[in-house]
Amino acid sequence: MQHHDQKTSSRPSLIKAVILADSLTLSNIQRALTPNDDEWGAVLTGPVWKQLRCVTNSYAVEPLRQSQVYFQATARSWLDTMISIREFGSFVTAIAHSHPGWSAAASTPSGEDIRYLSDLQKKCGSKAIGIIVTRANNDGVAYVRFYSVHVPFSVRVVGEHIEQLEKSAYEYVYRLSIPQNN
Numbered sequence: 001m002q003h004h005d006q007k008t009s010s011r012p013s014l015i016k017a018v019i020l021a022d023s024l025t026l027s028n029i030q031r032a033l034t035p036n037d038d039e040w041g042a043v044l045t046g047p048v049w050k051q052l053r054c055v056t057n058s059y060a061v062e063p064l065r066q067s068q069v070y071f072q073a074t075a076r077s078w079l080d081t082m083i084s085i086r087e088f089g090s091f092v093t094a095i096a097h098s099h100p101g102w103s104a105a106a107s108t109p110s111g112e113d114i115r116y117l118s119d120l121q122k123k124c125g126s127k128a129i130g131i132i133v134t135r136a137n138n139d140g141v142a143y144v145r146f147y148s149v150h151v152p153f154s155v156r157v158v159g160e161h162i163e164q165l166e167k168s169a170y171e172y173v174y175r176l177s178i179p180q181n182n
């Protein structure tokens, strides 16, 4: 966990992954993961070229245990999704889930979120990073956090309606302002 506490660490890190996403896709992912008061999860994939790893497609995974403060996918649906992605020669670029709450702080990963991603990155050798989205408030504002435990990364988000709040080698936080249509 030494890597995660970037605020107290002055050790330079070598960026191993550059995540590229656009605000429209992130907005769609945020909406898909907040259909009700429960937490939801998804596996994200997209083109990978050298260090560049795009987030363009989202696959919902079937909940095994789910509540307003918890989401765990069934091993079967998680594996099926990973296998179908790998069969096409593609990679999982991120795993995403929603949290209750509306603030930037609400997108902070739990101890279990960190452990899960740590295992995926260290034991499975995956470069997938974690994404947590919050609910959107009445003004259509939601937060999106990208986090990593063992894979130092940077994020580039293109598009409108998004603003970067924090950045470090292991964490990027964005504010999405989702247009209120109709």
Ligand SMILES: [Zn+2]
Pocket (backbone or CB within 6 Å): 097, 098, 099, 109, 110, 113, 132
């Ligand atoms: Zn969580």
